[in-house]
Amino acid sequence: MAKRISQSSVNWAALAERVPAEQKPNLAVFKAKSDGYLRRVLANPAEAPKINWAHYKQIVAVPGMVDNFQKQYEALKIPYPADTLTPKIEAQWADVKKSIEAFVAESNASIAKYQKEIAATNAMLPYDQMTMEDFRDAHPELALDPINKPTFWPHDEEEQLGYTNPEIEAAKAAAAH
Known part of the structure; x- marks a missing residue:
C-alpha cells in the first residue's frame, strides 16, 4: 500500500x-x-469508500451475482510499484558525498598551504626596506650572484654568452630527423 x-x-x-x-x-x-x-x-x-454489499444483494435479482462480484472485488489487489530508484539515488549520493569530502579536504589542505605562504610573506622584511643582500637571502633564485654566476647587463637570459634560442634548436632537431 x-x-x-x-x-x-x-x-x-x-x-x-x-x-x-x-x-x-x-x-x-x-x-x-x-x-x-x-x-x-x-x-x-x-482509503476507497466501502461498498455496501448487503444493499446490492437486496436490489440485484440474479442470485449469486453480487456474491461473485464481492469475491472478485475482495480478491483484486492492485500492486503498488516497488521503489527501485531510491537505493540507486542513495548510492549516487554516497559517491557524491565522498567526492565532496575529498574536495573539502583538498581545499582545506590548499588553504593551510596558502595560509603558511601568507604568514611567510607577512613575516618577510618589506621590499622597500630590503638591501640587496636581504633580497638575495629572501629570493636566491631571483637575485643576481656576480661571484658564483656572473651575468652581463641587462641580465636577461638572451643577452648572456652561450645563449641559444630554444625555438631554433627545436627546428634544427626536427629538420635533422
Whole structure:
C-alpha cells in the first residue's frame, strides 16, 4: 500500500535560495503546480469508500451475482510499484558525498598551504626596506650572484654568452630527423 503524504517534503525556502534570479518565475510556477497536486491528493480520502454489499444483494435479482462480484472485488489487489530508484539515488549520493569530502579536504589542505605562504610573506622584511643582500637571502633564485654566476647587463637570459634560442634548436632537431 502506498504511503499517505500529509505535506510536501520539499524545502521551498532552501530551494529558492539556490535558484538564480532569472529562474525564480519558473520556480514559482513549479511550486504552484506541486501545491495544486498536493491539494488534489489531500482532497481525496486515504482509503476507497466501502461498498455496501448487503444493499446490492437486496436490489440485484440474479442470485449469486453480487456474491461473485464481492469475491472478485475482495480478491483484486492492485500492486503498488516497488521503489527501485531510491537505493540507486542513495548510492549516487554516497559517491557524491565522498567526492565532496575529498574536495573539502583538498581545499582545506590548499588553504593551510596558502595560509603558511601568507604568514611567510607577512613575516618577510618589506621590499622597500630590503638591501640587496636581504633580497638575495629572501629570493636566491631571483637575485643576481656576480661571484658564483656572473651575468652581463641587462641580465636577461638572451643577452648572456652561450645563449641559444630554444625555438631554433627545436627546428634544427626536427629538420635533422
